[in-house]
Every structure is written in structure tokens, then in C-alpha cells.
Amino acid sequence: MDPIIQWVGGKKRLLNVLDLMLPNNYNTYFEPFLGGGALLYKLLPQNAKIYEININIYNLYINVKNNVSEIIETLHIYEQEYLNSENRKTYYLDKRTLYNSLDYSSLENGIKKTILLLFLNKTCFNAVYRENKKGGFNVPVGNMKNCKICNTEQLNNISNYLNNNNISIYNNDFTTFIESIKVNDFVYLDPPYYPLKNDSFVGYDKNGFNKEKHDELINILHILNEKKINFMLSNSNNTYFRDRLSMYNIYDVSIARTLNSNIADRKECICEILVTNYTLHKTQNINISQKIYSNLNKNDNVSVELKNKKHFLQSNNIDLKEINKCLYNFITLNKIKISINDKYVENNEYIITLLFN
Numbered sequence: 001m002d003p004i005i006q007w008v009g010g011k012k013r014l015l016n017v018l019d020l021m022l023p024n025n026y027n028t029y030f031e032p033f034l035g036g037g038a039l040l041y042k043l044l045p046q047n048a049k050i051y052e053i054n055i056n057i058y059n060l061y062i063n064v065k066n067n068v069s070e071i072i073e074t075l076h077i078y079e080q081e082y083l084n085s086e087n088r089k090t091y092y093l094d095k096r097t098l099y100n101s102l103d104y105s106s107l108e109n110g111i112k113k114t115i116l117l118l119f120l121n122k123t124c125f126n127a128v129y130r131e132n133k134k135g136g137f138n139v140p141v142g143n144m145k146n147c148k149i150c151n152t153e154q155l156n157n158i159s160n161y162l163n164n165n166n167i168s169i170y171n172n173d174f175t176t177f178i179e180s181i182k183v184n185d186f187v188y189l190d191p192p193y194y195p196l197k198n199d200s201f202v203g204y205d206k207n208g209f210n211k212e213k214h215d216e217l218i219n220i221l222h223i224l225n226e227k228k229i230n231f232m233l234s235n236s237n238n239t240y241f242r243d244r245l246s247m248y249n250i251y252d253v254s255i256a257r258t259l260n261s262n263i264a265d266r267k268e269c270i271c272e273i274l275v276t277n278y279t280l281h282k283t284q285n286i287n288i289s290q291k292i293y294s295n296l297n298k299n300d301n302v303s304v305e306l307k308n309k310k311h312f313l314q315s316n317n318i319d320l321k322e323i324n325k326c327l328y329n330f331i332t333l334n335k336i337k338i339s340i341n342d343k344y345v346e347n348n349e350y351i352i353t354l355l356f357n
């Protein structure tokens, strides 16, 4: 399932990579910085505890869980009004003003705020969620083309998922999850990133995620490790975290977008890091043609199908290149070795073993 809102720093484009790096099994899934919840909605765990400090986002999930029919009904009306409006920009700005003027003093207000948030997220510039220091939504109007604003099926699916599984949603600071997590649970943390400017802390994040919060987060990772609880952390490629988490596995994630299909012409940048306190050993079924396979040399690039998507693979490290509408979304992970079974099977299928070390 896709997330219901788009989020700055949302993990949608990295889902293939995150999926490869999950531990093989766990009991309860914890996500203390939910945002759009891209990974949660991909994994759809039966048992999950999710945390979001932003009241508007928390309220969105609670209302989609409890009042989805009302949301769909009114969002359809907004959709029609917006698409038929002579001045879509004015319509958008009126809805934004209304959204910012409402508080949570009644259930009715809360539901209305959720409907407006969904409307604004679909019609605003770049379809992202961003607030000013006072918590007001401040994104300008988007390109005002015809667009689908009310995705009934998706809203119903997410509502059903939240209702029919054991999912607890908290409007708490992330630190509180440590009280209920147990051995064999798993936690994925995607916090506001550590600032990169000069690699030093330069000020306060609008969410109040200041240096003390980053230190608290690092401390919690050590506690999790002591308790033998598996964690995976996303963060910016910063030396502050790298130095303090050097005892764990740190993977560089490089993402480059370019129209150039020639790998040599690409500029690779390490954009993010992923940190885990567990090692992985996962197998994936990959289709690979006999012709390519029999000629494969160490360090050769081969084109393979991985989960129905086309990727390029190197024989001593993995080099995922996802072809998406003529754009090459290029993701590289370090510290990964692969081994390919030397048996060719009739249906052209090989087992590729990804070794994370």
C-alpha cells in the first residue's frame, strides 16, 4: 500500500533497499517517527506500535481509522468543487486558511482538519507537508492541473489495515517507545536528520529536534543494543552519528538521479546512511539468463530482474539501478557481497544470496 500523505524525507524511493535490510523475523514492529509511514504501509505488519509527535499527522491516522466514510464523502465534494472552480488557487488558499484556523477542541473539528490536510497534500506545490514555526501549513498551491484528490480505495485499505490488525498509534515523543519494546521486536527509526552544514549543530529544528534529542536518540540505540533488540536507523550522511555509532553496521546509501544511462558518467553521492545492529543474510530469487550467467566474470555488470524490476548487479557488490520513466534512480549500498548459485535451473532462476557484512 502507498502512504496516504507525501512527506518530506518520506522513504518511498528507498523501500526496495529498506526491505532487503530488514531482519528475517520479529514480533512487534515499532516506528517511533512515523511521518507518511512509507515502510509501515509496505510491510503491513500485524502487530505494530507507531509514534508521531505532530498532532496533525497523528490525528490524520486516528481519523482515517475511525471515520473513513465521512472523510471520503467530504473529500469527494472538495475534489469536485476544486476541479470545477474558476479560480483553483483561491479555492486552495481558502482551504489552507480554514485548515490553519481550526483547532482540536471538538471531534468534528479534528475530522475536518484531516479532510483539509488530505486535500491540501494533494493540491499543494510538490505534494508535500510542511509547517512554519507556529505549526501552520504553509505550502503554496501546486500546478492546479486535474488530479485525483480522493483515493477512496487507498483510504479504505489503510483504514481496514489499521482496524483489523493490532496497531497502536501514539501522539508521543519517540523516547517513550523504549518502555514497551521487548526482545524479538524490531524498530525502524527515521528521525529528523542530523544537520549537515559544517557537520556541526547550527540551530533548532522546527520540531524542536535539537542536539539533545539527537543525543537521546543515540543513547536509545545503545540501550536497544544492550537489550538485544534489532534496530535500523536512517539518517543523513553525518560524521556525528557515524562516529558515535561506529560499533554498528553503517551502510552508505547513494542515490543519484540522472538521464544518463552510462554509469561512468554519473556522479555518485552518498546521500544517506542506514545503521543496523544486526547482520543480514537474505536470499532473493533473481532471474538471470543463461547466456549472461555463463559469461559472468568477477566485477562484471549483469542485468537482472529483481522483484519484477530491472536492476544492474555487480558480482562483488550490489548496484541497483531502477529504471523509472526514463529516469535512472541509482542506488548503491556498500558492504554487501553477493554470491550466485552455480547451478543453472530450467526456468532460468538462480538464487542470489545477499550477504550484508
Ligand SMILES: C[S@@+](CC[C@H](N)C(=O)[O-])C[C@H]1O[C@@H](n2cnc3c(N)ncnc32)[C@H](O)[C@@H]1O
Binding pocket: 007, 008, 009, 010, 011, 012, 032, 033, 034, 035, 036, 037, 038, 039, 051, 052, 053, 054, 057, 172, 173, 174, 175, 190, 191, 192, 193, 207, 209
Ligand atoms: C523523516 S520524518 C519520517 C518520514 C517517514 N519515514 C516516511 O516514510 O514518511 C520524521 C518524523 O518524525 C516526527 N518527529 C519529529 N520529532 C519527533 C519526536 N520527538 N517524537 C516523535 N516523532 C517526531 C516528525 O513529525 C516527522 O513526521
